[in-house]
Amino acid sequence: MHQSTNREPLLSCNVKSMHGKINGISRRHRFTDCSLWNRYYRYYGRSKIPLGRVKKKRVAKRRKHMFTRISIRKKMGKPIFFTLTHCNKKMNGISNKYNYKANMHKLCFVDARFYNVKYQASIITNCNYRNANIIGVDFFNCNMRGTSFKNTRFKNVVFFNCNLKDVDFTGAKFKNVTFICTNLQKSKNLDVDNSGITILRTYRPILIDESVENKLLAMAQNDSIFNAKVLHVSKNKLNQWTLGLVYERYGVDGITMLSKIIGKKKKWYNMYTVFSYMLLIQHFTAFQPLSHRPRPIDGR
Known part of the structure; x- marks a missing residue:
């Protein structure tokens, strides 16, 4: 086989399919010649390796099925x-x-x-x-x-x-x-x-006022609060882990104030994380972290 002194001519051939040839080398020879295959792989990268007709059809079928499934879920109002x-x-x-x-x-x-x-x-x-x-x-x-x-x-x-x-x-x-x-x-x-x-590893139950607990549970009816499952585990149960993190930073008064704040609006935006609720407490109140854990929330 003619050995080219330049890398480009050897690898810039027309590769029509996996059944084609590279510079006159058959498909069988191409796979057995590891050095040539490795040079082709390094030059073109994985995304440029040609696919056989059967594999192309399989990939196209899988992609079509994926888009069909996505369109159906959109029509049904389900998340993508x-x-x-x-x-x-x-x-x-x-x-x-x-x-x-x-x-x-x-x-x-x-x-x-x-x-x-x-x-x-x-x-x-x-x-x-x-x-x-x-x-x-x-x-x-x-x-x-x-x-x-x-x-x-x-x-x-x-x-x-x-x-x-x-x-x-x-x-x-x-x-x-x-x-x-x-x-x-x-x-x-x-x-x-x-x-x-x-x-x-474990959480300790937080003793909060029954009225505060009821206010927080009532917010499960608000989709902008409930959907991200930060404060709630279900419609009838609060997330004690999340409340525990708020308690460690702001105490019982912080949880009480949070129940008052989230009841002021019917729709909230970007309430997806524990961090977002701590920012809410900080922005709407003058609360500061407890003296034994002075860690202000200033993420930006």
């Missing part, structure tokens, strides 16, 4: 779950978003910024969050296996019942970060003695 995997493009962060059953695998969020975002029952595996800014984000019941948070800055973040196996926290910075019912033994390079980290 975010799904994106194996994307080589660098992704931007998001703000003021509630993600339920999101499916993200091998995505790149390097240097991205996330603000007031909740991931509920989501899959976030083998993603790269290196040097990202994560502010006011809640990860509830998420599978985050193999994700990298190298040099990531966390602020006012909650991890609740998450799978953190092989999650890398090398060089990460923490401020007001809470791990609730989460196994940290299989995570990598996480300093549990960091002053910015709080680890909770």
Whole structure:
């Protein structure tokens, strides 16, 4: 075979299909010649590898089925779950978003910024969050296996019942970060003695006035409050973990004031995280954190 001195002529041939040829080399020879295949893979990348006719049809059929399913769910008024995997493009962060059953695998969020975002029952595996800014984000019941948070800055973040196996926290910075019912033994390079980290295994019941409890339960009828499931577990049950975090920062008076504030409007926007409710207390009142935990909420 003629050996070209330039890389371009060898790999810039017309590849019509998997049944075609590369510079006169048959399909069978192409797969057995590892060096040629490796050079082709390195030059074109994974996205440019040609597909066979059968695989093209299978991929097209799967894509058509996905769009059909999405259109049906839209017509029925059901939520559309975010799904994106194996994307080589660098992704931007998001703000003021509630993600339920999101499916993200091998995505790149390097240097991205996330603000007031909740991931509920989501899959976030083998993603790269290196040097990202994560502010006011809640990860509830998420599978985050193999994700990298190298040099990531966390602020006012909650991890609740998450799978953190092989999650890398090398060089990460923490401020007001809470791990609730989460196994940290299989995570990598996480300093549990960091002053910015709080680890909770159990919660203690909070004694609040019955009228306050009834006001909070009544807000379950408000979809803008209930849908993100921050204050409520169900229509008839409050989320004691969330109330516990508010209590630790503002005490019983903070919970009482919160019940008064959220009753002032019929529709609230961007109430997706524990952080958003703490900001609400701070903005509507003159409350400051308790003296034994002076941690003001200033996420921006």
